[in-house]
Amino acid sequence: MANDDAVAVKEPKAPQESHARRWSGLGWGFIAKLLMMALVNALGLSIVLSAWNAEAWAILVASVVLLIAADIIYFAKKTLPLKDLFPGLIFLAIFQIFTLGYTGYVAFTNYGTGHAGSQEQAVDATLIQNERRVDGSPTYPLAIVRDGDTIGFAVNEDGIVSVGTEEQVLTPVDGATVDGSGKPTEVPGWEVVSQNALFSDQDLQQAVVDLRVPVSDDAEEGSMRTRDGSSGAVYQSSLEWDDEAQTFTDKETGTVYYADQETGNFVADDGSQLPTGWYVTVGFDNFVKAVTDKALAGPLLKVTGWTFAFAILTVLTSFGLGLLFALIYNDPRIRGRKWMRTVFILPYAFPAFMSALLWRGMLNREFGIINDWFFFGADINWLGDPFLAKVAILWVNLWLSYPYWFLVCTGALQALPSETMEASRMDGAGRWRQFRSITLPLLMVSTAPLAISSFAFNFNNFTIIYMLTEGGPPFPGTSGLGSTDILISAIYQISGVSGGSADYGLAAALSIIVFIFVGIVSAIAFRQTRKLEEI
The missing domain is CATH 1.20.58 (Methane Monooxygenase Hydroxylase; Chain G, domain 1)
Incomplete structure (x- = not known):
């Protein structure tokens, strides 16, 4: 055991x-x-x-x-x-x-065209922009060299071949060979671009002409540039930078430009300033500019009013038309309802930007089929007249938006309690009475939040505006903003993304204002929709 x-x-x-x-x-x-x-x-x-x-x-x-x-x-x-x-x-x-x-x-900054970097970057850019060929400077044999996407210069200076790029100063290299004219023909680690390859590539030609290769780490000593791709010369800036005094001095005129730390500009005593500055914090200046600048405040006020009108009218018309079709094709007496519903939701299946471009062609003043087929060839400027352009946008957006509400309202109608509708019929309520007192209030319980989101979407519906009218026709006497611009497309124009002068600080300030607008309207609307839950 x-x-x-x-x-x-x-x-x-x-x-x-x-x-x-x-x-x-x-x-x-x-x-x-x-x-x-x-x-x-x-x-x-x-x-x-x-x-x-x-x-x-x-x-x-x-x-x-x-x-x-x-x-x-x-x-x-x-x-x-x-x-x-x-x-x-x-x-x-x-x-x-x-x-x-x-x-x-x-x-809260002045970030934009002319103010896109630090002060140090602005100084270097200003020196480069004001470069002029040094009087009496020799011409050096030069070859274009390439390493992948990086291009540079190989320069023969007194028998010493140096290579540099936009980011790298000219540095001597060993093992390079030159031809009888002194032009480098082989450079270790680099591909020498032939003249035939250079002349056959216009993009490369432009890049070579625009290329500036610094001769040293000091920007004031200038840079090597070329006009023909075979010879180069030293260019120096006509301005001189004094780091201690924080000033530029024009060597030709003697004008002194001081660094204004409040505005981020180099300003002279006579009020003139250099085109390149740097970004600084400007406080609420962008917000103040939006409401006080005469050239901007007036158009922005019109744009804001049209933005609200566009968003509200789009929601009301698309919801109304979608609900109408949903009521019609929810009637069991209608034959072929499934096929008809499919036809009516087809616009919802097409990409919005393609549909907008299609309508833009159809509304063309001279060649559009809308004028030719429906108005007997009348000369109606749908997209060039401020009022007609707004009507065209509302119509096209209605065509794009009502299928969504058709689907939503169809589902909501089919989800309504049949007992309630039957009881109303037993009490003698007619169709209009049923719709006004029962159907519509019950529909609003489920569709009101979607209507609010649709309002927020159309408040920032950039696609339909840009693809159909690009914001035009423009306001008289202003640049950029137009009669059909909404706030989001106006911000796009001000930001300069599509070209021209950019003011990212002002565009960001307006974006914040739009965000506040949509937030306030949505909060108020959602508070009101809570009352519908009591039904």
């Missing part, structure tokens, strides 16, 4: 088995997670190093914090709920919070 008891005491090996199961339980899932986190850490470290090199300290700190948080969340046992939430929170922070924050920051 004693031996049996001893054996019985030694038999259990559960701890070892559970330990083995614990390690085997890690399995492929743990390995996959380990590999995934290794990739995440590698990507995170590359972002951190890039931010360090670019001295983007905010991005560096945020990347380090997120990377540490990811390692803690995905390797700790007590953070299980965050494993699913963390990726969504990161995307929310990057694509929503950061975007809103950066837009708010830009709104």
